[in-house]
Amino acid sequence: MNHDTCARISFWLNRRLHLGANEKSLVQGAFLHDFYLYDWHRRRSASRWHGFRHPAIALRNASASYSLDEREKNIIVSHMWPLTLTRPPHCREAALVCLADKGCSLHETLFRR
Numbered sequence: 001m002n003h004d005t006c007a008r009i010s011f012w013l014n015r016r017l018h019l020g021a022n023e024k025s026l027v028q029g030a031f032l033h034d035f036y037l038y039d040w041h042r043r044r045s046a047s048r049w050h051g052f053r054h055p056a057i058a059l060r061n062a063s064a065s066y067s068l069d070e071r072e073k074n075i076i077v078s079h080m081w082p083l084t085l086t087r088p089p090h091c092r093e094a095a096l097v098c099l100a101d102k103g104c105s106l107h108e109t110l111f112r113r
Ligand SMILES: [Fe+2]
Pocket: 033, 034, 054, 079, 080
């Protein structure tokens, strides 16, 4: 998924709907939400559970490289919800990125060649 697109859509939704999300956390979380650092299409062992596991892997990688606040951590770990049932979005920033990610994934599925 294109992180730039997800960040742009999240940012746009926040402004358009006057949701008042923290824009710095929103954008940083959106850029890092898929920071898992492998090609899940090529790694057979990774592809089986990728959808369930990659948010935690991305959070571990992002936390090792950047100083993240609680909103940013929640954005990363919850962006696959409801697939990751026990890790829902707890803040508006995480809900926005989760929603934008679904829209981007749907668009890629329908229109990617
Ligand atoms: Fe993801």
